[in-house]
Amino acid sequence: MWKCALSACLLAASVPAGAETLHNVRTYEAPDHTRVVFDTSGQATTNIFALTDPDRLVIDFRNSRPATDFSPDFSNVTGRRLQKVRMAARGGDYRVVLDLVRPLRRKDFWLKPIPPYNHRLVIDLFDQQAAPTARQPSQPQTHRDIVIAIDAGHGGEDPGAIGPNRVAEKQVVLSMAKKLAALFEGTPDYRVVMVRKGDYYIPLRRRTRIAHEARAHLFLSIHADAFKRPDVSGASVYMLSERGADSETARFLAERENQSDLIGGVGDVSLDDKDPYLRETLTDLAMEGKRRQSSEVGVEVLNRLSRVTKLHKKQVGHAGFVVLKTPDIPSLLVETGFISNPSEARRLNQAEHQGKITRAIYDGVVKYWRENPPPGTALAKVHGGPNANGPNSAGRVPQAGASVQAGLDADERRRREAALVAAIDGAVRSTGLRRRSSPPGSGQRPVASPLQAAGPPPSVRSP
Numbered sequence: 001m002w003k004c005a006l007s008a009c010l011l012a013a014s015v016p017a018g019a020e021t022l023h024n025v026r027t028y029e030a031p032d033h034t035r036v037v038f039d040t041s042g043q044a045t046t047n048i049f050a051l052t053d054p055d056r057l058v059i060d061f062r063n064s065r066p067a068t069d070f071s072p073d074f075s076n077v078t079g080r081r082l083q084k085v086r087m088a089a090r091g092g093d094y095r096v097v098l099d100l101v102r103p104l105r106r107k108d109f110w111l112k113p114i115p116p117y118n119h120r121l122v123i124d125l126f127d128q129q130a131a132p133t134a135r136q137p138s139q140p141q142t143h144r145d146i147v148i149a150i151d152a153g154h155g156g157e158d159p160g161a162i163g164p165n166r167v168a169e170k171q172v173v174l175s176m177a178k179k180l181a182a183l184f185e186g187t188p189d190y191r192v193v194m195v196r197k198g199d200y201y202i203p204l205r206r207r208t209r210i211a212h213e214a215r216a217h218l219f220l221s222i223h224a225d226a227f228k229r230p231d232v233s234g235a236s237v238y239m240l241s242e243r244g245a246d247s248e249t250a251r252f253l254a255e256r257e258n259q260s261d262l263i264g265g266v267g268d269v270s271l272d273d274k275d276p277y278l279r280e281t282l283t284d285l286a287m288e289g290k291r292r293q294s295s296e297v298g299v300e301v302l303n304r305l306s307r308v309t310k311l312h313k314k315q316v317g318h319a320g321f322v323v324l325k326t327p328d329i330p331s332l333l334v335e336t337g338f339i340s341n342p343s344e345a346r347r348l349n350q351a352e353h354q355g356k357i358t359r360a361i362y363d364g365v366v367k368y369w370r371e372n373p374p375p376g377t378a379l380a381k382v383h384g385g386p387n388a389n390g391p392n393s394a395g396r397v398p399q400a401g402a403s404v405q406a407g408l409d410a411d412e413r414r415r416r417e418a419a420l421v422a423a424i425d426g427a428v429r430s431t432g433l434r435r436r437s438s439p440p441g442s443g444q445r446p447v448a449s450p451l452q453a454a455g456p457p458p459s460v461r462s463p
């Protein structure tokens with residue numbers, strides 16, 4: 001929409017020894033914030049401060065110079081929060097001024113180098129007041145829509161896998177996510193929550209939280225990944241593993257996907273992790289019914305996918321994807337194909353093939369819910385069946401096949417789990433031990449919870 005004055009770039013003459021260079025600046029607009037990213041040769045000392053009348057943010061990079069090829073691109077800025085960016089040398093320093101539309105709340109942090117990036121300074125500018133979120137009209141408890149949370153992987157600073165001809169996973173999967181959303185939105189008794197709506201990054205834990213807050217019945221994460229060997233191809237469907245990945249490819253993919261927060265840029269990864277070990281233990285507990293459902297939906301989706309594309313795995317795979325780790329929502333990660341395979345990358349980038357893939361995913365999901373309508377939804381009323389009566393308060397855990405907790409209704413199960421959570425939480429606090437706070441080599445062991453005997457510790461780790 002506008003371009004910055006780049007005359008200052010011409011000043012990039014000789015860079016004194018020990019100085020940092022500024023290589024690029026990018027911006028991304030999310031619904032609630034705008035992110036500005038500076039690529040630098042090293043972690044420069046900065047002085048960042050706000051000025052008013054007019055509102056602006058000043059970033060002084062000490063002892064720094066723009067690189068000779070410095071040519072920032074602000075073409076995706078809409079003027080919603082940022083008006084203009086000005087830059088100029090000031091003595092030995094380099095000053096960047098962000099002209100703001102209004103006062104904004106700021107969070108800034110440095111990210112360490114990780115391919116494809118070197119050092120990055122990230123400045124997130126948040127709206128002072130959260131935009132009013134569109135709430136669904138309140139529906140009677142027995143007439144809820146089935147809510148599908150669709151998560152397009154990666155985004156913003158995290159391009160995901162890059163294929164031949166610079167095909168980026170983040171673009172391909174957003175396009176497919178939008179097609180998938182349109183199919184569900186056009187179906188009576190279904191509603192969609194798009195986790196990511198544009199080209200910006202959302203931390204992995206926040207993705208699942210968005211689904212949780214929308215009381216989603218299903219979380220679908222859409223990806224198109226890369227492998228070390230370009231001949232590997234085909235689609236696969238993954239659910240969260242109970243104890244480790246079931247193949248080398250699965251482990252490789254999960255490691256890649258779980259790196260997203262490091263690449264995409266999260267200032268405080270640990271914020272959500274009150275006590276990761278406790279979380280994992282409890283997650284295991286709440287997981288059983290959800291795992292069965294994930295598996296059953298996954299089989300239907302795989303079945304439909306097999307009609308439109310080659311399958312990389314003929315069964316629902318298991319791997320430790322962080323994004324699937326929500327205890328109360330069945331969750332699947334669909335690898336729609338390998339972007340590292342030249343011919344598959346070409347297909348994945350074509351609208352027609354994207355349409356076939358998304359239709360297959362949609363058909364599989366709709367078939368599953370038609371046969372297993374979640375309690376409390378309009379679909380359960382229409383189709384009857386074992387779940388038609390007795391809506392449970394959350395409407396997320398159909399009874400059919402919940403063999404582990406047979407005999408307990410959903411509310412009772414939830415009450416017992418909550419009591420157990422409180423008990424374990426108390427036990428952890430009273431021992432004063434926290435798994436990750438033990439100094440290395442101190443010999444302290446993780447808190448032995450009464451649940452530990454149920455199996456080995458879960459394999460999932462947040463990045």
Ligand SMILES: [Zn+2]
Pocket residue numbers: 153154160161169223224225257
């Ligand atoms: Zn991915």
